[in-house]
Amino acid sequence: MTPAFLSRLEQYYDTVPRVGGARAEDFGPLTLFVREGAGWPYYARPALGSCGAGPADVQRVLARQRELDVRRAFEWVAETSPWLRGPVEAAGLRVHAHPLMVLEPSAPRPPAHPDVRLLGADDPLLRAAVTVPMLAFADPGTAVGAAGPAELAAAAADPAVEARRGAVAEMLASGRTAMAVAVQDGVVLAAGQYNPVGDVAEVAGVGTLPAARRRGLALAVTSALVADALARGARTVFLSAGDEAVARIYARAGFRTVATALIAEAAADGGTAGA
Template sequence: MERIDLFCDTVPRQWATVTDTGPLRIFTRTTPGFPFYARPIPGAGPVTAEDVARVRAAQRGLGVPETFEWVFATAPSMDAAVRAAGLSVQVCPIMVLDGMPRPMPFPDGFRARLLGPADGDLAAAAHAHLIVASTAFGAPIPAAPTAQTVAALAADLAAGRIARLLVTGPDGVVAAGSIQRSGDVAELVGIATAATHRGLGIGAAVTARLAEVARKAGVDLVFLSAGDASATRVYERVGFRQVGRCGIAEP
């Protein structure tokens, strides 16, 4: 849990600035993408409702969402603090992979592709990746990436800081998923399947492929957070097991 907590404190720094307010830390994204949460500073001590209120005011000033995340094992005071501050809380299992993932083939007619930094269609592929993920999670459809955004993505892909998987079928792009890495720890994020193609085993296949990519790249600890019981069962089929809980709080 401490390794995962430190990872969550380290990874956003590649794409965000840091503002510390008491025992809490705000990450303000400097590149296009989903906003980061505020979270407890590792080892900073207990968090109170007053700390949360102060950070929410700072987030409003910075123009970022008033959202928070934490690992229960390393920040036991956060749950009560955010609830006392009037925020809603979602609790998600943290799951880790032991060994290699179980083989999960894609259904016939579907093909998975890892985006590469030298791909001639990287801009279009990156946009398709964002669209399927945003649609699956109920977020607004993003605009096409700029040349600067595509260049930054290519640099991240080349450095191994991230990996992105795109799945296409007879009807076009139907699923996506990503890896974000820091040192020997990697998190699988944004695993999404279009509503029209759920129940076919595509999500499990995406998870297994990404986990395999991380392992073959030398990652020692592969983890993810499950959004609900259905997703948890999918990840368990791949070989992940629950080791803890994380919280997400928002107005």
Template sequence: MPLPLLDRLESFYDAVPRLDARAEPHGALTLFVRDGGGFPYYARPTIGAGTPTAVDVRLVRERQRELGITQAFEWVHETTPGLLEVVEAAGIAVLRAPLLVLDGPVRTPEVDAVVRVPEPDEPGFLDDVAVVRAVAQLAFSTPGTGLGDTGPRDRDTLLPTVTPVHVPKFRYALAEDAADGVVAVGMTQRAGEVAEVVGVGTLPSARRRGLGAAVTAALAVDALELGVDLVFLSAGSEEIARVYERVGFQRVGTACVAEVE
């Protein structure tokens, strides 16, 4: 029998950080720690250990302060419902992000841009990785779906400062406008037969054109073609979730994200 959906997601969440981080047990929480550079990880409930306590949360926060990293926790509310109360009681605000799973065929929107998924052996691949990171950084600096002034000129100014490091677990997608170049990007990260769509962002000046949905669709199709049988993502808001629903994703729960600098 296949694992239930939420159990498969929990296994994925536990497996992905272990690809490039070490796991430290702290009661019913596991803190994933990266040595050296790269995105700092978070603490998650340990599979099969029950609901983390206030003491577990305090111990993890002390360790994160010792390491000089953000005090961050992530979990799925439906899997560990009691953790929300514990974290909020500690005075940490919690983002409740819609958790969606691809349900049925991918619905790819028609857009006025070329969407592509580059291969690691293609010429210019690391240049593409750098552009993905630059566009994502600018997009997430102005969250939401509203139009804004940040655009290609800001991307080109930021680009020389970006170090293009390819992590093998990632696949990348770029939406390229004929006039303005790459204006929307996204990634998937994979563990086994499960892939998560992450980092989908559009430059504010290019929003409201369906580019984020098109990038998401391209990443989902790419993952399925590579043998994945479960594609999921978390949306930053209900409004953003509706963009993904138009591609074929359906809400199955709530991903909780809590951070303190």
């Protein structure tokens, strides 16, 4: 992948938290993004144009994350910032690698799925839609799992989910995100989003209710998101796959691996994020 493309991604990664309501704190070669209000937590990443960080830089960021009581995490592209992995691992964080994939403009598009549609900010299914990926990421992989409609209903009833629903509704209303869902018999079985910045869009948070896996629903949701992003003027559509098995699913939607996204978290802060 060309340096120019990776530079565009770096600009995107630096911009999307800012337009998403995050506060950016400067730590020299690193930037810490702190979300203001409800929603998914943010992370630290290399500052634009930085070319190196040492253990002391990483420790300063970790100390600030502990002080703020936020997720202790770093995200970056291996090919762009290869110097960050060593200091991060030396600080005791676990690093997870994820295929970074970009949509091939000439790739054939899968046909639209009859059970997949886009959601608006006031859609009554939005609460379930933001809950499905939470259950999916709690049981990662592509194998069929135990969590089904009953578990979805219980999880969606958690009052904490309302804050997440409200944050996504505001983003939908302002055009800062778009969400698609697969719905059968009134139950949301898969959901995902894309976040546009200029003519670049990242597909993120695609997840299938574990009991509904291996029906092609994540692929169908992804295809709907891609179609909408392209229709709205996106020229570059990309995503980070959870692992190689998930990457093979996205390849069927026209994506190819071009680099490696790295996510580092403290063990106590849970698992990894990703599409």
